[in-house]
Structure formats: C-alpha cells, structure tokens
Amino acid sequence: MEAADKVQVLTAVTSAGWDTHLIQALRSAPGRFTVARRCVDLADLLGAAGAGLGQVALVSGDLRRLDRDALDVIRRAKVGVVGVQPPGDAVADRERLSALGIRHHVPVDADPAELAAAVLDAIATVEGGAHASELPARTIAAAGGFGDAPGSSGAARPADDAVDPLDFVERGGQGGQVIAVWGPYGAPGRTTLATNVAMELATLGTSTMLVDADTYGASVAEVLGLLDDAPGLAGAARVANQGRLDAIALARYARRITPQLHVLTGIARPARWTELRPAALDAVWALTRSVAEATVVDCGFCLEEDEAMMFDTEVPRRNGATLSTIQTADVVLAVGSSDPVGLGRLVRGLGDLRELVPDISALNVVVNRVRRSVAGAGPEKQIGVAMERYAGVRPAAYVPDDPAALDGALVSGRTLAEIAPRSPARLAILDLSRRLAGLDTSAPGRRRSLARLRRP
Ligand SMILES: Nc1ncnc2c1ncn2[C@@H]1O[C@H](COP(=O)(O)OP(=O)(O)OP(=O)(O)O)[C@@H](O)[C@H]1O
Ligand SMILES: [Mg+2]
Structure with missing residues (x-):
C-alpha cells in the first residue's frame, strides 16, 4: 500500500x-x-x-x-x-x-x-x-509534497554497506569547516556546485560531509544517484533536537559515497521543512565539524526572515535553515548565473548576504554557466567588471556553461569528476576546490590561493 x-x-x-x-x-x-x-x-x-x-x-x-x-x-x-x-x-x-x-x-x-x-x-x-x-x-x-520517491534519472549508485561510525570517529579533529553554498532564486547551480565541490574536496583527501539543507527543493540524493533514500538530515536533526546526536547516530543517517565523502540527504518533500530547525542544525554542524574536515551545505535560495512575525510564540521558519547555516559557515560560496537576470539577482542577493556574513573575506562569488552568448566575447572579464561595479566584488570562480557534461552527470547520477573529468565545468570546479582546500595550485601569475578553509 x-x-x-x-x-x-x-x-x-x-x-x-x-x-x-x-x-x-x-x-x-x-x-x-x-x-x-x-x-x-x-x-x-x-x-x-x-x-x-x-x-x-x-x-x-x-x-x-x-x-x-x-x-x-x-x-x-x-x-x-x-x-x-x-x-x-x-x-x-x-x-x-x-x-x-x-x-x-x-x-x-x-x-x-x-x-x-x-x-x-x-x-x-x-x-x-x-x-x-x-x-x-x-x-x-x-x-503539495513532491513525494520522497527518488528521481527517475540516473543509474542507482550501488547501496553501500552501513556507514561505520569509526569512519567518523577516527577522523578526530575538531576544526572542520562549514562551507555554505547559496545562490538566488532561479536554479543558478547551488546543487551542482555543492555536490561537485564536495566530491572534489573528498578526492583531494579532505574528509567531507555533503549536506542537503534546501528546504524548497532538495535534490542532492537524485543528483548523486541515491535511490530509495530516507532524508538523512531530517533524521540527524531529529536526534540532535533530543540531544542524542553523536558519531554513532550520525552513521545511521549518513550515506557513504566514497571513503572520504559522506552525505546527509535532504527533505524531498518540501512540506517537511519544519524538520530542519536551526537549533537542531547547529548541533548537526557542531558534530560534522568534528567528524569531517569540510561540511558542504546545499542551502535554499531565500534569505527572507518571514514567518516569525505571524506568531508571538517561537515557530519554525522555513528559511531558518539557510539563514543559520550561512551565519555559522566559515566559507560561503554565492553562486549566480551569468545571464543578465541571474547576475541581477546575484547582486541583490549579495546585499542581503553581507548582513549575514560580516566577514567579507568569507564570501566567495561563483558565476556559473558562463558563456559568450549572454556575456559577450571574453565573458569572464565582462562579468568581473560588472560584478565589481555593481556588487564591489570580483568573482572567485567562473564555471563555463557545459550542458554536455552536466546533462551527462545528471542522467547518470554521478559527479563531473566521475563521468566527465576533463570537461570545462569540472576543471573550473576542481580549481576552485583546490583553492578551498588550501592547496596552492597557482602557477605564477594566476589567482592567489584562497585557502578559504582557514578563515582569516
Ligand atoms: N555550468 C553548467 N552548465 C550547464 N548546465 C548547468 C551548469 N550548472 C548547472 N547546470 C544545470 O542547471 C540545472 C540547475 O542546476 P542546479 O540543480 O544545480 O541548480 P540549483 O540552484 O540547485 O536549483 P534548485 O533551485 O532546483 O535547487 C541543472 O539541470 C544543472 O545540470
Ligand atoms: Mg538545488
């Protein structure tokens, strides 16, 4: 039934x-x-x-x-x-x-x-x-739910054995960093960036927990080809809310993609957003910081603080998960599309984001789907100038429009590193990830290492 x-x-x-x-x-x-x-x-x-x-x-x-x-x-x-x-x-x-x-x-x-x-x-x-x-x-x-049924796209990732809590415990360390991936309305590529950055960091040897905290349209499970998956983050948050979240409990809710990459999948039914409460998520981040060097969080798009005004008692806020994650994060990747509408939204969103992230050096803009047809010849330069003029920032990375690679990844339920390692989009995300991991890839004359996993 x-x-x-x-x-x-x-x-x-x-x-x-x-x-x-x-x-x-x-x-x-x-x-x-x-x-x-x-x-x-x-x-x-x-x-x-x-x-x-x-x-x-x-x-x-x-x-x-x-x-x-x-x-x-x-x-x-x-x-x-x-x-x-x-x-x-x-x-x-x-x-x-x-x-x-x-x-x-x-x-x-x-x-x-x-x-x-x-x-x-x-x-x-x-x-x-x-x-x-x-x-x-x-x-x-x-x-209005979408149902928890996994997407039809992609081949299923083979079910891994249960995650061993020792996977986490042995990592030791307390200083893991949280990387929040945010982007404005209009599907600019938050999930694409979050999943691929997470895979790249893991492949570079950084123990990584990828988390889907998008309360509007979680999709990490589908993108990674994880079928029949219960929302791991909701489970971890529930246990955290009861004060019982530890490595053993986390292992019950996480899925292993590679030895260095685990994932807490999101709520595929958006109506369940009330399960992702900021206080519980704070406890989840506290634990993931201790079990993984990087926690990469796919956030929702909306930064408005709304529902709280409707009641005088404390009520869940749909955007609370995104807001509190961004406030907690050591690094924020703000991704926007390179077309005029997308850039406009990104510029306006950065204004709101700055109120949440006072340390501007933690904010890294990523422009996605960069292409000549919307930004002219030398699109990176044009976009860089526009972003500097209207938002006062230079993008940290430009990811080319690469439908062949991204469509291939989607239909196979795999990351770019797995199925299109030489694709332009993958190489751009790899470069960003290396800089996030603090690996100095800069040949002379190239961009300075961000080394953003260590916030100044
Ligand atoms: N650089 C790129 N080149 C081509 N296609 C891309 C690129 N980046 C993302 N896409 C495609 O754009 C679509 C939206 O991307 P994605 O799901 O990552 O966006 P999102 O911001 O997470 O959206 P949502 O609001 O649904 O959460 C996907 O089909 C993805 O494959
Ligand atoms: Mg998404």
Whole structure:
C-alpha cells in the first residue's frame, strides 16, 4: 500500500519511550496507519498540521504550551486530536486534556485495536475534515509534497554497506569547516556546485560531509544517484533536537559515497521543512565539524526572515535553515548565473548576504554557466567588471556553461569528476576546490590561493 493511501498520524508526545510504543502499536493496528511526522514540540506539530501532513495528532498532556489556542489551530487544519495518558497519572492527565477540549483519549500502553479506534473516532469528529468512512481522504501529495520517491534519472549508485561510525570517529579533529553554498532564486547551480565541490574536496583527501539543507527543493540524493533514500538530515536533526546526536547516530543517517565523502540527504518533500530547525542544525554542524574536515551545505535560495512575525510564540521558519547555516559557515560560496537576470539577482542577493556574513573575506562569488552568448566575447572579464561595479566584488570562480557534461552527470547520477573529468565545468570546479582546500595550485601569475578553509 502506498504511504499516501494510509491514515497519516502526527505524534507529539514528549517521552521518547512512549513515542516508540505508540508507533509500534499503530504499525500493528488493524487498518491503515502511518506516522507522517514525529513532532519534536508544539511548534513542529502546528507546522505539520498547517501543512496538511496529518489527519490526526496524538498529543501528551505534558506537551509544553499546549493550550486551547493551539488546539484550535490544529482543529482548523482539520486534524483530529487524541490525548495520550501516562500509566501512572492517567485520570488527572485525562481531566486536564478534557478541560482543553480533547474528547478522545488513550492510555500510552493502549493495544493496537484501542488506539486505532480512538484515532478513527477523532478523525470522524473533525468538522469538515476527512470522515472515517471516507478514509483515506487527504494525502501528502495533496498537501503539495513532491513525494520522497527518488528521481527517475540516473543509474542507482550501488547501496553501500552501513556507514561505520569509526569512519567518523577516527577522523578526530575538531576544526572542520562549514562551507555554505547559496545562490538566488532561479536554479543558478547551488546543487551542482555543492555536490561537485564536495566530491572534489573528498578526492583531494579532505574528509567531507555533503549536506542537503534546501528546504524548497532538495535534490542532492537524485543528483548523486541515491535511490530509495530516507532524508538523512531530517533524521540527524531529529536526534540532535533530543540531544542524542553523536558519531554513532550520525552513521545511521549518513550515506557513504566514497571513503572520504559522506552525505546527509535532504527533505524531498518540501512540506517537511519544519524538520530542519536551526537549533537542531547547529548541533548537526557542531558534530560534522568534528567528524569531517569540510561540511558542504546545499542551502535554499531565500534569505527572507518571514514567518516569525505571524506568531508571538517561537515557530519554525522555513528559511531558518539557510539563514543559520550561512551565519555559522566559515566559507560561503554565492553562486549566480551569468545571464543578465541571474547576475541581477546575484547582486541583490549579495546585499542581503553581507548582513549575514560580516566577514567579507568569507564570501566567495561563483558565476556559473558562463558563456559568450549572454556575456559577450571574453565573458569572464565582462562579468568581473560588472560584478565589481555593481556588487564591489570580483568573482572567485567562473564555471563555463557545459550542458554536455552536466546533462551527462545528471542522467547518470554521478559527479563531473566521475563521468566527465576533463570537461570545462569540472576543471573550473576542481580549481576552485583546490583553492578551498588550501592547496596552492597557482602557477605564477594566476589567482592567489584562497585557502578559504582557514578563515582569516
Ligand atoms: N555550468 C553548467 N552548465 C550547464 N548546465 C548547468 C551548469 N550548472 C548547472 N547546470 C544545470 O542547471 C540545472 C540547475 O542546476 P542546479 O540543480 O544545480 O541548480 P540549483 O540552484 O540547485 O536549483 P534548485 O533551485 O532546483 O535547487 C541543472 O539541470 C544543472 O545540470
Ligand atoms: Mg538545488
């Protein structure tokens, strides 16, 4: 049965043990249930309900800030609510939840049939929502998700053995650097640059963790030909949020591409963006800094600080992942397309970026898809002059437009180094990566080494 055909359940119960018990009970319950989201707190639950990810929420009485207002928001999202009572304190807890208006209750150790009945009853009583008799009515797809299904493109990368935590532990070191790859709206090549820089750094001997933190359209898994992949970053962030992220946990969520390159894949369903919370990501970066010399992060395009204004309580911000990653990063690669529209967006975006990255030396502009047809003869020079005039910076790198190599990489699910090692785009990215790694490749007269992995 497709996940989308099942009753989508959200859980927001604070004790991890309960959570596990409920999930097991749901799995063996008669009927068709799937846990669409294990929410880490009330804000997460409100986000998931608002995004249409679930039809019913299991909540515990000790969920912080759970009140009538919050329950009202959940009901308006047409999500039923079932209160979950602890073994010892069931009566008082039930009374408290009833006082908030919750009508359906189960003990935390409910048997599967009892749990299933409460869930279906709660859904059936949601005004205007999906009726038990017409279940399943709402699907994740209907909520606008892309589905976690991997792309059809490319040959699958052979499944690696489980990642050995020693892969990480033995790296030692605490001073790994975070490289955020950002670019404005319009697909300028963030993922292309992030995946290829990561592969180049790894091939140069730098232990590298590639992370897809794009909350609008994660695609690293597809680009690398990783099929049937659960979003590793969401898993790592969830564990980090519980304060339990260590090398062993990280090994569960990371995939190995080469001995020096691991990847935490992103949320293919953009509606799951609430899972990538800045506080949890900060903990992920703290760990990846200690297990990899470079953490390369594919960020979303949007730098606006928006949703926080809509509520007076703390709520997830969709762009929070990008903003906090950029603020934490030691190096930011800002990539833009070389055409006039792309350059204009890049120049405006750099203005916003400078507020997040006060150390201008950490900011490196990469102009992608450079070609004569849009920038004239000697396009690098023309673009360099324009960027200097309008943004006050000289690009650190120019990557030529190279559809043959990039299309070949996409359809085979491989990086340029793997399938088009002599292509112009690859050579430009290799050169940039060598400078990022602090390797002095400069022949006399060439650009000075950036050595950006050591921020001045
Ligand atoms: N230098 C290049 N030459 C030719 N094609 C390129 C080049 N760089 C990127 N592309 C192609 O442009 C498309 C968009 O690239 P990419 O997915 O990296 O952009 P993005 O900024 O990550 O976009 P999104 O907003 O989807 O995350 C892809 O098909 C990619 O293969
Ligand atoms: Mg992308």
